[in-house]
Amino acid sequence: MLNRVTLDQLQMLLAVAECGSFSAAARKLNRVQSAVSQSIQSLEDALEVQLFDRRQKLPRLTDAGAAILIDARRVISGADALRARARSIATVAEPEVSVAIEQVFPNEVLIESLKKFHEQFPSVSVSLYAEGLGAPEQSMLEGNAGLAIYSPARDGMPGVEMEYFGSIPISIVASKSHPLARLRHPITQSELDDHVQLTLTDRTRRYRGVVISSRSWSFIDQFNRLDFVRNGFGWCTMPTHLARPHIKSGELKELSFAIHSGKPLRFPLFVAHKSDQPPGPAATWLLEELRARFVDWSRRQPDRAIDEQSIQIRVTAA
Known part of the structure; x- marks a missing residue:
């Protein structure tokens, strides 16, 4: 037996x-x-x-x-x-760490941090949610993720601890065949209004990226939107590290808007967790590893800009 x-x-x-x-x-x-x-x-x-x-x-x-x-x-x-x-x-350590991260977060930072995390905590499981606009906050509030790294629509929320994490450089891009890509001067608002802006939203339509043009199409997924802009469907704001390979290849062209006066754009990220559910030892270790690698990644960006000289692009809530 x-x-x-x-x-x-x-x-x-x-x-x-x-x-x-x-x-x-x-x-x-x-x-x-x-x-x-x-x-x-x-x-x-x-x-x-x-x-x-x-x-x-x-x-x-x-x-x-x-x-x-x-x-x-x-x-x-x-x-x-x-x-x-x-x-x-x-x-x-806790048996599992769950993290929800905005899709704009650089994958190389995430992958290297999780490799080191696995070496440090081989028996701790990880649940990772790489999500679109607004979704990391919802995952945290609903209890699916203990930590969330994202750009909030408001500075404070009852029952939530929130701390600035860093910011992502943003480029404004359009296909090389798009009419805006042919302009040689900073683009005016009236010129923008003649063309469709591809914006981001969430499934509940409670969150929305910055809308500049009077005409817009909304997307839930960052990468699906990138496919559309590459094929000439309007223009959009895009994390520079995602747009850069397509800019270098000549497929996309970076645009300059008169309303920004030549200042670089950045997308701020915050780390958040419920006040009554602070991160355990393993989650705290992972957060510090992510922060250190993100700082190093930011310093290595060829077109990085000092935050104080940048225009911060913020998410809006309905």
């Missing part, structure tokens, strides 16, 4: 197979040889299969024993992972 199989028996099976004899396994495990022999016999009885051929001076794994040995290693490894996870839950 399988319910008679114990981890101790499986560990002895591994020891005998690795050491080559019952006596050597007994020395390794600090047990008497008779205990090891009896344990292996009990395991064979429970599995109803012979694991070792004992006709020679040294026991040799049978074909069945070699197959069972593979499963035994898997079971022991799983038990070790279970113990590690239990220790993590009890003494070191």
